[in-house]
Amino acid sequence: MPSAPFLRRLLASAVIALSLASCAGERPRQQLPPGQPIETAEQSREAKLCLAELDRTGSPYRALPDRYFGAGCQTLNTVQLDAIRGDDGQFALTNLGPVTCPLATTVSQWARFGVDRAAREILGSPLARIQTFGSYSCRNVAGTARRSAHSRAEAVDVAAFVLADGRRVEVLSDWNGGSAEERRFLRVVQESACKRFGTVLGPEYNAAHRNHFHLEMRGGSFCR
Template identity: 60%
Template sequence: MKALPRLILALPPLALLAGCIGEPDKPQRRPTQAARPAITVPSPAARQCMATLGSQHAVFSPVADRYYGSGCSTVGTVKLSALNTDSSTVSITNLGPVTCNTATPFAAWARFGVDRAAQQILGSRIISIETYGSYNCRNVAGTARRSGHATANAIDVSGFVLADGRRVSVLDDWNGGSPAERRFLRVVHESACKRFGTTLGPDYNAAHANHFHLEADGKSFCR
């Protein structure tokens, strides 16, 4: 991410506003080149987070901040292309912009929690982590409180694909898998609890029967 400060200096002032699409009622502030793609200028905190994320062997690109109203936004987010573990590259399916704050423990979890557990317990490395995505402008089910998904701060993980072709899913294998698969899912859930503020799985409630909810929210809630 060393190129970022140089990028900012090179930008004309109007281009800095290209990412401010949360202010559509101020057309006079829009750049003159209407077709110009949105340019991301991460905050210092975001840049620091992205440096940390890069040190976790993640392949990613910053995403322009967006505000959707009603408490929903994608601010300080990245698009994760892949995660490099000790010896291979793990793809992430179905994941749009996610906050760097959550992407960073996610990368570490994939590398140190999931991949190593897969090799030790299942005898194969992982090649893919399947998700139900991150951003979703909604409340926590049954409450008036905004979900971590409303700010792209949570990732729902539904399963893992192994290099030997096996697929271990939260829905099918949390209770229905082989003893090794069940143990693997519990170990990676426990590992997530150490890295995320909130980790929810099938034992929390029926809404999480098919995925792990992983969110870096500074809390300490593991179910």
Template identity: 40%
Template sequence: MRQFLIALLIFVVVGGPLALYRQWIDVPPRWNPWAPLDLRDTPNWLTAYKLRRLQGDAELCRTVLDTSALRYVALPDSTPAADCPLTNTVRVQGSEMRLSSSFIATCPVAAAFALFERHGLQPAAEQRFGQRVVQVDHVGSFACRTIAGSQRRSQHASANALDIVGFRLADGRRISVLRDWPGEDDKSLFLRQVQQAACSSFNTTLGPDYNAAHRDHFHLDMGGFRMCR
């Protein structure tokens, strides 16, 4: 009996994933860890893993981006500033909503942004205001610099981060992280909901409660450390 249980455990731990990888058993792509992420699907417990797979695979990442409404242009690897090479990057031009300007980002950041827009940002706006966000205001993604007060490279140095300062609704209302984060009105509650949604899509999400340097924006990145503050 003990040997049977050991054999069963080995099959579950090794044989199950191998069967999925070799496609010996058929499961829906959203539940197959080796199937490309479809950004239209509701996120599940495999989503974070599938996003991590995009880090070193530009072809896979662009396949994933094409399942979203994101408008982008793939960029060649380059070194626009000394000691800050850019690899696996795209220029994000917009989606079903506008951007205050286009931005360069790693393909995984672009994928996380598309996931965040569809499954976090727009549902929050519709729930809170009964309308959609039509523009995201940001202050950039790429900056060849270190983290303030340290010698560590910022995720911005590899275009692996985006700083969002506000949103515009379909009726023209503007929502500012700096102005509207304090308080308990609809705008401040919306911003808190949006921050939590961002935490589900990005590896790191930092906002005004993190420190004074983030009082006016949400910092979103796909670095190696998971943090939601």
């Protein structure tokens, strides 16, 4: 009959063998690289309501997957806004990346009921295109350690407006240097933006905004 020490050694060997077999059968966990789409729960009620509201604007868009990029940068509840529906067709968009659904909805309404109408009344021609410097960018507010709204796709920078008659009204050159009508147009569209967005920054805010309007959803009606 085997001795007790021999039986204990035999039992220990069996346990180790089973443990190694179990480990051999495990699949290593996959580490997703930054920016990889994540599996999320069903969209929140708020997100669904926003997409329904964006549908009502008639502007074509594509819903995008939620992404976390690390370091406080993310694109959650975002869409790719392909164009903006106007009264007589669509307004093209230049260089616009992912934007949050609420931002896309507000930009659509501003373009149609603010910019286009101002262009018709002041400059005598409908809006054809809005040119931007983009939306999402993983960066800080200039000169600070605080993340910009761009790092969450909650802001867009608008540089110029192209009219149906071919004219281009640019924030940089026309805010002070354009015709009287062009200067008035730019100020009217900024005032219109201030009624819709939480934060609007333009050439009179600081030198960093001399060439664009910064339109952001967050903020307490800060308009400069």
